[in-house]
Amino acid sequence: MSKARKDLKRNIKSNPYLLAGLIITGLILLMTIVGIFWTPYEPTAMNASEKLKGVSFRHLMGTDNMGRDIFSRVMYGSRITLLIAIGTVAIGAGVGTIIGALTGYFGGMLDEVMMRIIDALFAFPSILLALVIVSVFGTGWIQLLVSLGIAFVPSFARIVRGEVLRCKNMDYVENARLQGVSDFRMIFVHIVPNIKGVMASSIMIGFNNAVLAEAGLSYLGVGSQPPYASLGKMLSDAQQYMFTMPSYVLFPGAVIVLMVLGFAFLGEGISRWK
C-alpha cells in the first residue's frame, strides 16, 4: 500500500470529521454525477395531473406546483450549485494565490497598495459585491459565478500572503535561493506547494461559503434563470407552498445544508490532518 493511502486510512480512523465529510460530500457528488446521465424524470417536464404531490415511490421527493419531479430538479439544481461553487473557488483561489504570493514574497509598495485594496474589498460584504456586479452585468449564472469569484479573492489572497510571509525565510527557501532559483520558480515551485495543507482546508471552507452565497443570491433571483433552477432558486419558488406541501421546501433546503455541511466537515478534517 502506498504511503498516501496509508495516511488517508490512518486519518480517517482517527478523524471523525474527515470521515463524515467524505461520506456526505461523496453522496452529494454521486447524486449530482448520476444526475448528469440520468434523472427519474426530465427536470423541466410538467405534469398537470401531479401538482404538489407528496413523497411517494413515483416521486421520491414529491412534485412542485407545476407537477415537476422535485428529485430530478434537485439533481439538476445541485449540478448548477456545485458548478458555480467550483468556478467561484477556482477564480478566488487562483487569483487570490497569485496576488497573495506575489505581495507576500516581494513586499514593498506593491504589497502596501494591494493589501489596502484587498482590505477595502474584504470589508465589503461579499453579497453586496456580488449584487453590484450582477446589477452591472445583468443576471445569470455566469455573472453570478464571476462576481462571487471576485468576492472570494481577498480571503484567499490574505491567507496565502500570510503563509508566504511565514515561509519565505525558512531554510529550504534560503537553500533554493543559494542554488540560484529564480523568483518565479521560488514562489510557484518551492513555496506554494509547501502551503498546500493550509490551501486545501481553505479551499474546502471556500466551497462551503460559495454554496451558501450562491444559494442566498439565487434565492434573491439574480442567479440561474428559469426553467432550470439552482437549489436556492428552488427554495424561493417553493416558499409560498410551504404550508400546502412542506416537502417542496424541505428537500432542496436539506440538500443545500448537507452540501455545506460536507464541505465544512472536510475542511475541519483536513485542518486536523496528521
Add this chain to the structure above:
Amino acid sequence: MKYIIKKFGMMVATLLVVSLCVFLAFNIIPGDPALKMLGTEASPELVEQVRAEMGLNDPVLVRYARWFLNFIRGDFGTSYNYKVPVGSMILSKIPITLTMGIMAFIMTVLVSIPMGIVTAKHENGLLDRSITVINQVIMAIPPFFSGILITFIFGMILRLFTPGGFVNYTADFGKFVRYLIFPAVAIALPKVAMTVKMLRGSLIDESLKDYARTAYSRGNNTNGVLYRHILKNAVIPVITFLGMALADMIAGSIVIEQVFSIPGISRILLTSISNRDYPVVEAIIMGIAMIVIVVNFLVDVIYRIVDPRIGLEDE
C-alpha cells in the same frame, strides 16, 4: 491617539476607494442615463440638453467628485423610474434594516459569549460536544432557509407571529420590534454558532499559556483565572470577528427581509436592480458600504481600548 488618527485616515481612504469602485462600476454600464430618464422616443436635442444639465459631458473624475460630494451632503440623485429623489425613497427604510441588524447583533453577543465560556470550561464534556455538533449543523444552514423554517414552525404552526404581518415603526414601535424578533433570530443563528466556536477555541488557547498557569499557582480557582485573566485576552480576536459579523448581518438582512416580506431596503434594492434604476442601487450600496466601513473603524477603536498593546509601534 496617533493610532486612532491613523485608523481614521485609513477609514477615509477605504471609503474613497470603495466609492470610486462603485461609481466606476456603474459608469461602465452601456446605456445613456439621459436617454433612460427621458425614454427612447425623446428627440436628440432634448437628450443632449438633459445630458448637459446632468453634467454627463464632464470628465469621469469631475463627475465622481461631484457625485461623492453630493452623496456626503445627503443628495443621492434622482431615481430613473420614479423621478423622485433617491433619498426620500430610502431614508425611511434604513431604520428597518438597521434595527434588524442591531437586534441580531445584540442576540449574538448575549447568547454566544456565555455559551462560549460554558463550552470552553467543560471542554470535551458531553455538553461541549453536543453544542459543537449542533453548531456545525447550524453553520451549514443558510439564513434564508432557517428563516423559512422559522416562519413555518413559529409563524404557521405555533402562531407566535403572523408571517407577512409587518408593522412599520411609524405605526407601532412595539409591534414593529416584535415582528423583527424572528427575522433577527434567523440572521443571528449562524453568527452565534461561529462566535461560540471562536470564543471556545480562543479561551482554550489562552488557558494553556504561561500566565494562566502562574495565576493558578498563586492560588486562584478556575473561575478566578477564567474571568479575571483568560477572558480578557480571549475576547480580543472575538471582537474583531463580531465587528465583521455586524457588517455582515446588516448586509445579510437583504436576504432575510425577502424571506419575511419586510418592506425594507432590500425590496427597493432588488426591484431597482431588475429595473436598472442605477442611482438607487448606487446609493443603497454606498450607504451600506459606508455603515460597514464606519463600523470597522469603531471596532478598531474599541479594540485598542480593550487591548492597549495594539498599535503601540505607532505611538
